[in-house]
Amino acid sequence: MNKPVLLTVDDDPEVLNAIERDLRHHFRADYRVVKASSGTQALETVRQLLQRGAQVALFLVDERMPHMTGTQFLVEAIKIYPEARRVLLTAYADTETAIVAINQVGLDHYLLKPWEPPTVRLYPVLEDLLSEWFARARPAFDGIRVAGTALSPASFAVKDFLASNQVPYQWLDMEDDATVRELLSGASGGLARIPMVFFPDGTTLVQPSIRELADKVGLQTRAQKPFYDLIVVGGGPAGLAGALYGASEGLRTILVEQSAPGGQAGTSSNIENYLGFPGGVTGADLARRAATQAKRFGAEILAAQEAVEIRREDPYRKVILSDGSELTGYALLIAPGMEVRRLEAHGIEPLLGAGVFYGAALSEAATYRGRDVVVVGGANSAGQGAMFFSRYARKVTILVRGPDLSAGMSSYLVDRIREEPNVEVLVNARVVAARGDGRLESVTVVDGVSGESRELAVAAMFIFIGTAPRTGLCGDLVMRDSQGFVLTGRDAMTDGHRPAGWTAPRDPYLFETNVPGIFCAGDARHGSGKRVAAAVGEGSATVSMVHQYLHTV
Numbered sequence: 167m168n169k170p171v172l173l174t175v176d177d178d179p180e181v182l183n184a185i186e187r188d189l190r191h192h193f194r195a196d197y198r199v200v201k202a203s204s205g206t207q208a209l210e211t212v213r214q215l216l217q218r219g220a221q222v223a224l225f226l227v228d229e230r231m232p233h234m235t236g237t238q239f240l241v242e243a244i245k246i247y248p249e250a251r252r253v254l255l256t257a258y259a260d261t262e263t264a265i266v267a268i269n270q271v272g273l274d275h276y277l278l279k280p281w282e283p284p285t286v287r288l289y290p291v292l293e294d295l296l297s298e299w300f301a302r303a304r305p306a307f308d309g310i311r312v313a314g315t316a317l318s319p320a321s322f323a324v325k326d327f328l329a330s331n332q333v334p335y336q337w338l339d340m341e342d343d344a345t346v347r348e349l350l351s352g353a354s355g356g357l358a359r360i361p362m363v364f365f366p367d368g369t370t371l372v373q374p375s376i377r378e379l380a381d382k383v384g385l386q387t388r389a390q391k392p393f394y395d396l397i398v399v400g401g402g403p404a405g406l407a408g409a410l411y412g413a414s415e416g417l418r419t420i421l422v423e424q425s426a427p428g429g430q431a432g433t434s435s436n437i438e439n440y441l442g443f444p445g446g447v448t449g450a451d452l453a454r455r456a457a458t459q460a461k462r463f464g465a466e467i468l469a470a471q472e473a474v475e476i477r478r479e480d481p482y483r484k485v486i487l488s489d490g491s492e493l494t495g496y497a498l499l500i501a502p503g504m505e506v507r508r509l510e511a512h513g514i515e516p517l518l519g520a521g522v523f524y525g526a527a528l529s530e531a532a533t534y535r536g537r538d539v540v541v542v543g544g545a546n547s548a549g550q551g552a553m554f555f556s557r558y559a560r561k562v563t564i565l566v567r568g569p570d571l572s573a574g575m576s577s578y579l580v581d582r583i584r585e586e587p588n589v590e591v592l593v594n595a596r597v598v599a600a601r602g603d604g605r606l607e608s609v610t611v612v613d614g615v616s617g618e619s620r621e622l623a624v625a626a627m628f629i630f631i632g633t634a635p636r637t638g639l640c641g642d643l644v645m646r647d648s649q650g651f652v653l654t655g656r657d658a659m660t661d662g663h664r665p666a667g668w669t670a671p672r673d674p675y676l677f678e679t680n681v682p683g684i685f686c687a688g689d690a691r692h693g694s695g696k697r698v699a700a701a702v703g704e705g706s707a708t709v710s711m712v713h714q715y716l717h718t719v
């Protein structure tokens with residue numbers, strides 16, 4: 167943890183060195199002494215300190231300086247560090263100015279030069295002021311800080327990426343805090359270029375891409391080996407299980423994830439039906455444990471890298487990534503899971519990230535504390551989302567298209583929802599429009615039976631209306647059903663015949679596609695279980711088939 171700063175400013179180099187020396191001598195165990203030789207330079211220093219997340223405990227400033235007086239400096243500096251104690255160094259003749267400054271900048275004290283001996287005329291005064299500051303100071307945050315506005319989709323994307331990769335950060339909202347506006351306007355690009363991400367090493371990323379962010383926070387984004395036995399696409403439960411078992415059984419294994427390990431499961435606030443967790447487990451916790459376990463066995467996990475194409479170049483299988491690089495291996499497991507369906511309602515697109523969210527958007531919950539929100543959807547994911555947001559929101563309204571919540575939701579969740587006093591369920595409810603000026607303000611809901619329409623004033627809408635397989639990368643190479651689910655095993659055969667282009671002297675294995683050595687597991691697979699446990703089972707079971715395949719190449 168960085169020590170709080172004592173900033174001293176004087177244009178006279180001799181006086182500046184003397185005060186710096188005396189401050190260091192007495193306070194260096196608990197504070198860092200920083201000096202500046204003019205008001206302008208000191209303000210620059212103050213802005214840099216803010217960007218680094220440092221705390222400033224004291225300004226000790228000469229009053230009589232050219233260009234900017236001590237008082238003028240303090241007027242600006244306390245906008246940035248309002249809690250810092252303020253002391254002017256004055257000559258006897260400036261006593262009047264110092265008295266005026268008491269009102270103007272809330273001056274705590276003025277010291278007459280010279281301050282000899284410091285043990286009598288300097289240290290006792292400053293100790294007193296610093297103990298006062300210390301009693302009120304909030305501990306400095308020593309980690310990554312993200313500054314922006316809750317209503318900016320780009321700010322949301324950065325927060326969401328960090329949160330889903332379990333990278334701790336502090337969120338600074340420029341709408342709530344003048345210090346944050348000061349921080350942003352002092353940084354390159356100013357207020358117009360949000361979000362900005364400030365790192366403890368003093369560096370800043372302005373409107374970073376997700377890949378830049380991933381690199382900076384130390385996530386792996388590039389492959390380390392030229393060749394792999396097993397390449398896994400997708401870091402949900404199926405892919406993580408495949409990577410974990412592959413690596414643990416000695417295969418050179420790499421997993422490619424476009425966002426963060428965890429997949430849909432990673433967005434679940436509580437998975438209650440996964441074996442071995444009687445009290446439930448958050449998706450984030452399960453993902454963190456699985457990713458750590460897979461890495462411990464030697465699997466590489468690439469984050470923020472999308473697989474955009476897969477190729478067959480016998481005997482190799484290749485994966486082309488979004489940055490143009492490619493991975494080469496013998497076997498490929500595709501486990502891309504599902505992506506959320508888009509809600510067809512007027513006015514939604516411009517409000518995405520500004521009150522309208524697909525999925526649970528767990529990182530946003532605190533933003534909507536004490537506000538009214540709606541959750542759209544009638545399946546388990548919507549129920550879990552509603553239960554989660556009910557801890558923060560004043561009221562959660564679940565909008566279900568069907569006549570009854572129990573049609574698509576597990577009974578344990580329906581019971582929980584009924585017991586929750588701040589959760590209401592509206593059935594036969596169809597969202598037709600979202601309105602708001604820069605942020606969501608209301609949604610229009612039509613009753614499917616009576617045809618009546620009503621306007622609900624809400625701050626956020628979380629949409630969970632189902633999913634579709636994310637299998638676009640299969641192209642024409644891997645066979646899919648009419649809905650886009652990947653066909654494997656017997657389903658990849660046509661009327662009992664092996665698939666066209668099939669070269670192996672056997673039928674496809676259970677989770678093998680129409681291309682030998684390309685497997686599919688989890689939700690994206692035709693006929694899969696659509697549960698965490700099912701995905702984990704399929705991902706791990708695939709590895710034994712991969713071994714059998716590897717014996718033949």
Ligand SMILES: Cc1cc2nc3c(=O)[nH]c(=O)nc-3n(C[C@H](O)[C@H](O)[C@H](O)COP(=O)(O)OP(=O)(O)OC[C@H]3O[C@@H](n4cnc5c(N)ncnc54)[C@H](O)[C@@H]3O)c2cc1C
Nearest residue numbers: 400402403404424429430431473502503504688689697698
């Ligand atoms: C909110 C919610 C709550 C749920 N709760 C439960 C529950 O309580 N119990 C239960 O059993 N099930 C639950 N489920 C269902 C469960 O999460 C899924 O069945 C499971 O996650 C499927 O795992 P998967 O690995 O097949 O796919 P996914 O979890 O969808 O993971 C696929 C991963 O692949 C990545 N990906 C996709 N395409 C690419 C690409 N081209 N390149 C790189 N990466 C790619 C995605 O980013 C994603 O991370 C829930 C689902 C949701 C959405």
